[in-house]
Amino acid sequence: MPRRRWVGGCMDGRGPMLESRTPRGPGTVGRGTAMSLPFDPQEGPVSLHALRHSTSHIMADAVLRLFPEAKVAIGPPVDHGFYYDFELPRPLTEEDLPVIEEEMRKVLAEAGEFICSSLSRAEAADRLREAGQDYKLELLDDIPEDEGVTFYDHGTWSDLCEGPHVETADQIPANGFKLTHTAGAYWRGDSDKTMLQRIYGTAWWNRKDLRKYLAWLEEVQKRDHRKLGRELDLFSIDPDFGAGLVFWHPKLGQVRRKLEAWWWDLHEAAGYWPVYTPHVAGEQVFERSGHLENYADMIWAPMDVDGRPYRVKPMNCPGHVSIFNSRRHSYRDLPLKYAELGSVYRYEPSGTLHGMLRVRGFTQDDAHIFCTPGQLEDELVEVLEMVDQILSTFGYSYTAYLATQPEKSMGSDEVWEHALEALRGAAARRDLALEEDPGGGVFYGPKIDFKMRDALGREWQGPTVQVDFNLPERFDLHFNDADNQLKRPVMVHRAIFGSFERFVGGLIEHFAAWFPIWLCPIPAAVLPITADQEEAAASIARILGEAGFRTALRTEGPLRRRIRECEMEKIPYMAVLGEREVESGTVSLRVHGKDGQEALSVEDFVARLRERRDSRALEY
RNA sequence: GCUAGCGUAGCUCAAUUGGUAGAGCUUCCGCCUUGUAAGCGGAGGGUUAAGGGUUCAAGUCCCUUCGCUAGCUCCA
Numbered sequence: 001m002p003r004r005r006w007v008g009g010c011m012d013g014r015g016p017m018l019e020s021r022t023p024r025g026p027g028t029v030g031r032g033t034a035m036s037l038p039f040d041p042q043e044g045p046v047s048l049h050a051l052r053h054s055t056s057h058i059m060a061d062a063v064l065r066l067f068p069e070a071k072v073a074i075g076p077p078v079d080h081g082f083y084y085d086f087e088l089p090r091p092l093t094e095e096d097l098p099v100i101e102e103e104m105r106k107v108l109a110e111a112g113e114f115i116c117s118s119l120s121r122a123e124a125a126d127r128l129r130e131a132g133q134d135y136k137l138e139l140l141d142d143i144p145e146d147e148g149v150t151f152y153d154h155g156t157w158s159d160l161c162e163g164p165h166v167e168t169a170d171q172i173p174a175n176g177f178k179l180t181h182t183a184g185a186y187w188r189g190d191s192d193k194t195m196l197q198r199i200y201g202t203a204w205w206n207r208k209d210l211r212k213y214l215a216w217l218e219e220v221q222k223r224d225h226r227k228l229g230r231e232l233d234l235f236s237i238d239p240d241f242g243a244g245l246v247f248w249h250p251k252l253g254q255v256r257r258k259l260e261a262w263w264w265d266l267h268e269a270a271g272y273w274p275v276y277t278p279h280v281a282g283e284q285v286f287e288r289s290g291h292l293e294n295y296a297d298m299i300w301a302p303m304d305v306d307g308r309p310y311r312v313k314p315m316n317c318p319g320h321v322s323i324f325n326s327r328r329h330s331y332r333d334l335p336l337k338y339a340e341l342g343s344v345y346r347y348e349p350s351g352t353l354h355g356m357l358r359v360r361g362f363t364q365d366d367a368h369i370f371c372t373p374g375q376l377e378d379e380l381v382e383v384l385e386m387v388d389q390i391l392s393t394f395g396y397s398y399t400a401y402l403a404t405q406p407e408k409s410m411g412s413d414e415v416w417e418h419a420l421e422a423l424r425g426a427a428a429r430r431d432l433a434l435e436e437d438p439g440g441g442v443f444y445g446p447k448i449d450f451k452m453r454d455a456l457g458r459e460w461q462g463p464t465v466q467v468d469f470n471l472p473e474r475f476d477l478h479f480n481d482a483d484n485q486l487k488r489p490v491m492v493h494r495a496i497f498g499s500f501e502r503f504v505g506g507l508i509e510h511f512a513a514w515f516p517i518w519l520c521p522i523p524a525a526v527l528p529i530t531a532d533q534e535e536a537a538a539s540i541a542r543i544l545g546e547a548g549f550r551t552a553l554r555t556e557g558p559l560r561r562r563i564r565e566c567e568m569e570k571i572p573y574m575a576v577l578g579e580r581e582v583e584s585g586t587v588s589l590r591v592h593g594k595d596g597q598e599a600l601s602v603e604d605f606v607a608r609l610r611e612r613r614d615s616r617a618l619e620y
Numbered sequence: 621g622c623u624a625g626c627g628u629a630g631c632u633c634a635a636u637u638g639g640u641a642g643a644g645c646u647u648c649c650g651c652c653u654u655g656u657a658a659g660c661g662g663a664g665g666g667u668u669a670a671g672g673g674u675u676c677a678a679g680u681c682c683c684u685u686c687g688c689u690a691g692c693u694c695c696a
Contacts, residue, residue, distance in 0.1 A: 181691080182625095183691030191694085195622060195692075243686085349693080358696090560656065560658070
């Protein structure tokens with residue numbers, strides 16, 4: 001939640017944040033991906049937050065002038081801007097936005113001061129009823145009896161609102177805001193309630209900041225993994241096969257292979273064992289696991305095999321549990337760590353699908369740790385270590401959130417306490433700061449979720465480490481302890497990439513598809529200037545290929561054109577070969593993102609590629 | 621799933637008030653022999669997402685289905 005700072009106006013408005021709820025929202029680029037834009041800490045003398053909130057009032061005023069019969073709902077500030085929800089006589093189109101903006105400038109010219117006033121509930125209700133503002137009346141009803149009711153007025157506009165706002169309309173720059181898009185939004189975020197029309201806008205202290213933000217948005221669009229995926233032939237989705245099912249094309253397949261190989265290396269070194277489990281299972285498995293009961297909506301419909309219902313797996317855990325349960329375990333066996341790149345299928349509503357980021361079939365980098373309660377903390381330390389190693393390799397910074405016991409949960413308080421202690425203890429040993437998310441845990445156990453920040457400052461849902469009390473109970477897991485008593489093992493569920501689809505989709509945007517050498521599908525191109533250098537070029541390409549670097553040998557067409565083509569294909573290294581180079585046994589190296597060229601020997605070129613690859617360097 | 625919008629060649633886009641589809645790039649074939657982000661010429665390519673309807677006539681209007689986009693709800 002963005003920090004709220006008081007700015008001007010009066011202090012009456014201490015009620016619930018009528019309009020300032022929704023930390024999620026707008027800034028979300030690419031829906032449903034759990035990304036949200038960072039809140040810009042750069043604030044002027046008056047809070048940007050207040051500026052945006054006030055701009056949303058100005059917009060509501062303008063909309064009511066254009067549509068006098070409109071009803072208003074809520075209009076909070078959000079990351080980078082604001083929105084306001086309306087019930088309108090007709091659907092809005094893109095063409096309406098400039099018209100509303102124009103009207104806003106007129107409102108701005110006459111708005112004057114933002115005045116806050118405290119009203120009695122009766123007065124407030126009268127005022128809203130008179131205005132026919134039913135949604136606001138509903139909000140009024142929800143304000144607790146012991147809290148004050150405030151209105152914010154400017155010009156002829158009056159709105160039930162907690163504030164805070166700017167002091168006068170003069171503080172809102174006429175060239176610092178822009179309406180960006182419209183969308184549907186349920187009243188109170190409830191899919192059973194009316195669908196309202198939401199208008200999103202962005203607002204800044206000046207034109208320069210606005211332009212900077214718009215340029216940033218443009219960059220976001222340029223990096224959209226769907227756009228790059230098409231342009232660079234990375235992946236596709238074929239409606240004949242089904243929405244939300246991803247085809248990894250050769251170049252992206254190569255990226256994934258490298259990730260997988262590295263992932264397995266790390267896991268083997270950490271004592272995980274690879275396991276493989278079936279993609280379908282008799283329905284009773286998911287009945288017993290509780291998935292059918294708790295996640296019925298996301299499990300694909302059953303298929304009939306010999307008169308018995310089978311399901312495509314939505315999770316890998318029951319499979320790993322089955323392996324664990326296939327024999328008796330001594331405490332000496334523990335911890336047991338099973339790892340699988342497990343493909344799962346989940347039904348996601350059609351409207352939520354989004355490129356590789358939100359799909360219906362995906363592969364998790366899944367692993368389950370079965371251990372004794374006493375081993376839990378050590379195991380968690382190791383997981384946190386691996387999380388850090390993996391995320392920092394890509395240059396992601398991250399924040400960790402500890403989700404504690406929710407109201408509805410299973411397992412004794414004692415068990416929860418032990419697990420939380422282990423999570424906290426592990427974090428402390430790693431010097432990992434934990435943001436608390438009280439009550440945010442899943443019903444079956446506490447967890448640490450990571451949010452990672454990408455090159456554009458956007459937040460993505462990252463790794464997760466969850467302690468699970470549910471499955472060991474449901475599948476009656478046990479091990480024989482040193483005192484010859486059968487005991488319940490603790491089960492830890494963890495994924496670091498999350499899913500390859502989402503993670504790699506994110507990587508495409510994070511790197512703008514300029515993958516580091518160790519992942520880059522085609523790290524180098526060799527370009528002979530004329531046919532006379534073709535033979536030498538082919539030999540260099542062969543040397544690079546033997547060293548493990550896929551290399552493009554491009555001989556057709558003018559050099560300038562080939563360079564352009566390689567640049568557009570995002571090949572970071574281009575070795576140009578002319579008469580001079582062949583004579584001296586060098587290449588003229590053109591490196592993406594660097595000006596000019598450097599001459600170096602073929603050996604040095606290979607050495608440089610090796611160094612970048614083996615160190616998993618982020619720079620070329 | 622919901623609200624709104626969209627679906628024209630492999631890609632990016634055109635097609636006056638309904639009058640039977642056009643460009644650039646890509647691809648292919650020639651020519652050009654290239655010094656650091658587009659050399660020149662020619663050719664090929666579309667049952668306008670699919671199906672149905674209105675009309676003398678539908679890319680354009682209506683309906684259904686599929687898919688996509690912005691959000692909402694939900695999620696790895």
